[in-house]
Amino acid sequence: MKILAIGDIFARPGREAVGKVLPELREKLGVDLVIANAENSHHGKGVSNSKIEEMKSYGIDFFTSGNHIWKVSEIFEYMNKADYPLIRPANYVEGTPGRGYAVIEVPTGKNKGKKILVINLSGRMFMPGHYDDPFRKAEAIIDKVAGDGLKLGKELAAIVVDMHAEASSEKMAIGHFLDGRVSVVYGTHTHIPTADEQILSGGTAYQSDLGMTGVVDSVIGAKKEEIIEGFLTQMPVRHQVAEGPTVFNALLVEIDLDNGLAKSVERIQKYLK
Numbered sequence: 082m083k084i085l086a087i088g089d090i091f092a093r094p095g096r097e098a099v100g101k102v103l104p105e106l107r108e109k110l111g112v113d114l115v116i117a118n119a120e121n122s123h124h125g126k127g128v129s130n131s132k133i134e135e136m137k138s139y140g141i142d143f144f145t146s147g148n149h150i151w152k153v154s155e156i157f158e159y160m161n162k163a164d165y166p167l168i169r170p171a172n173y174v175e176g177t178p179g180r181g182y183a184v185i186e187v188p189t190g191k192n193k194g195k196k197i198l199v200i201n202l203s204g205r206m207f208m209p210g211h212y213d214d215p216f217r218k219a220e221a222i223i224d225k226v227a228g229d230g231l232k233l234g235k236e237l238a239a240i241v242v243d244m245h246a247e248a249s250s251e252k253m254a255i256g257h258f259l260d261g262r263v264s265v266v267y268g269t270h271t272h273i274p275t276a277d278e279q280i281l282s283g284g285t286a287y288q289s290d291l292g293m294t295g296v297v298d299s300v301i302g303a304k305k306e307e308i309i310e311g312f313l314t315q316m317p318v319r320h321q322v323a324e325g326p327t328v329f330n331a332l333l334v335e336i337d338l339d340n341g342l343a344k345s346v347e348r349i350q351k352y353l354k
Contacts, residue, residue, distance in 0.1 A: 082192045082238055082338055083110060085349075087117035087141070088330040089269050091295030091302030091322070092125040096132065098294050098327040100139045102351055107140050110333060113192045114185075116199060116241060118269040118291070119167065120146040125302060125322050127152025130159050133167060142166065143185055145201040147245035147270055148209055150179075170203035170245060171222060172213040182222050184231060187238070195238040195338075198226055200263075202255070204246020204270075215244065216258055223262060234341035239264040246270055249289045256287040264341050265334045267291055272301035274330045274350065284342030292330035297352065299323035327353045 085107065090096055099117070107115060119128045122136065126149045133144060144167040150156070159165050160179030171181020182200040187193050200222055202215040219242065231237045240263035244252045252268035259266055261283025267290075268275075274292025281287050293302055300308035303320040311318040329351040335344040 082113045082187070082195065082336045084197075084239060084241060084265065084334050084336060085110070085112045085115045086241070086243070086265070086267055086291060086332045086334070087115065087294055088274065088291030089118045089121050089272055089293050089295075090136065091121045091272070091293050092123070094322065094324065094327050095293070095295040095302065096122060096136060096139075098329045098353055099136060099141065101353055102329045103140045106349075112333070113187050113190050114143070114197060115141045116143045116145065116243075117141045118146060118243060118245070119144040120149040120245075121302065123153050125320060128156055128167065129153045130156060133159075137166070142188055143183070143199060144168070145199065145243040145245070145269070146170070147203060168199065168201045170201050170212065172202055172215045172218040174211070174213065181218070184226065184237075192238065196231060196236060198223075198231065198237050198240045200240065200242045202242065202244050204244060204248060204251045206246070206248040206251045208247055216255055219255065219259060233262065233264070234339065237341060238338055239336045239341055242266045244268050249275065252289050253287075256281060256285065260285045261342070264336050264343060265332075265346075267332055274348070276348070278332060278346050278348045280343045280346055284340070286332075286334045286343035286346040288332050288346070288348065291332055292328075292350070294329050294331075295327060296323040296325050297328050298325045329353065
């Protein structure tokens with residue numbers, strides 16, 4: 082089974098890049114399930130239902146997020162629906178809107194109906210806000226789902242973990258912490274792709290950060306001049322969406338259905354005009 086994970090989709094240019102690349106790529110690679118990080122899909126910060134519907138029309142099946150998920154408040158009522166295809170980091174405090182994990186099914190193809198556990202986490206190093214321990218939270222979710230009768234390599238075809246975090250060390254540590262217990266751990270948030278895709282010793286696929294899907298000539302998707310001004314002056318500046326050629330960043334993981342671990346991992350990067 083093949084799972085494609087797309088890095089942070091930044092605003093309209095990022096969404097349009099997905100629309101240009103994904104339909105053909107999904108068919109060409111024989112992808113069973115597509116997951117994307119959507120926290121920056123609405124004008125660069127936050128996500129709205131209309132943007133979720135747009136990206137679903139391009140072939141994305143499910144969405145994770147991060148610390149910017151709260152920027153568009155209208156999404157809260159959707160997030161509380163049990164079947165809505167969007168989750169937020171699981172290690173927010175109890176009572177936060179939405180869910181931190183979900184068991185979903187492969188929608189089409191020869192693996193249709195196979196169950197996938199998707200977990201979204203936030204790092205704590207250099208991240209804004211206050212979060213519970215992502216290591217213990219991930220472990221608790223896996224144990225709870227297993228207690229409900231869903232175990233990796235048996236009732237669950239795969240377990241996918243999006244670790245939305247700033248520090249590569251924290252991402253790599255949780256990759257090794259979960260090695261052999263989940264199918265893939267990948268990082269999001271920095272918008273910069275890392276060239277460290279690998280299969281860890283226990284069989285878990287890993288990449289420190291998927292990178293961004295958005296405008297290349299920018300600072301993480303925003304107009305570079307404004308970001309530079311902010312660094313030079315240390316004053317607040319607007320973060321407006323950049324324009325120009327885009328890049329599509331993703332990770333393709335093939336899962337061994339006999340044990341739910343990774344058979345192969347491939348970093349995908351496509352530049353568009």
